[in-house]
Amino acid sequence: MAESTDIPLGERAWSRPAQLVLGLATVGLLTGTGLFLTAVFLHVAPANSVSRQYRDEVDGLVYPEFEQNWKLFAPNPLQQNVSVDARVRTVADGGATRTHDWTGLTVQDIAAIRGNPAPSHVDQNLLRRAWDFYDGSHNPQDETLTSGHGKLAEEYLKRIALQRIGRTVDGERILEIEFRVTAATVPPPSWSGEAAPPAPKVRELPWWPVDDEDYRGLG
Known part of the structure; x- marks a missing residue:
């Protein structure tokens, strides 16, 4: 058998x-x-x-997705609350351009985090780290490059905002985008006796052109 x-x-x-x-x-x-x-x-x-x-x-x-803001054995805790806003300039079919109001990108992230027992890492850190990447590669006085990663940082920040805003606003094509960043020092605890922090600092970046390449790969 x-x-x-x-x-x-x-x-x-x-x-x-x-x-x-x-x-x-x-x-x-x-x-x-x-x-x-x-x-x-x-x-x-x-x-x-x-x-x-x-x-x-x-x-x-x-760079840029896995960049770290701390050094081994020496963590660098956050000392400022940074809020990133963006606004766009669009063009209608007739050729007239229009500048739109500011959109609070950080406000969107905070709204997604608040009350969420398991907030997304993207909502918590993507925009914040993108700004840190830009800030570390540009001169805050005139926004000139101070690092070989400067252009990459600009593209990264721009694409994050455009992914949220889209290709058009009110049916008009986006021509340019501008960023405004407000940095407020975290106040000391009341019992510390330390002086109150300085007034928040506002930094506006120049207008950046937007083209089809900026949307490549975005959902």
């Missing part, structure tokens, strides 16, 4: 090609994860020979 080759119920037999593919995929996933974690570690660790040698590669992977 021929020996039975039936597969026991509940078990699955993988062919050798399937096992090979699964093995390679596992190795690739673990390797990619290890390289990513190593790059992030080099980004936040104190400067050393390895981080200096591979600085361009590390920066290319980390």
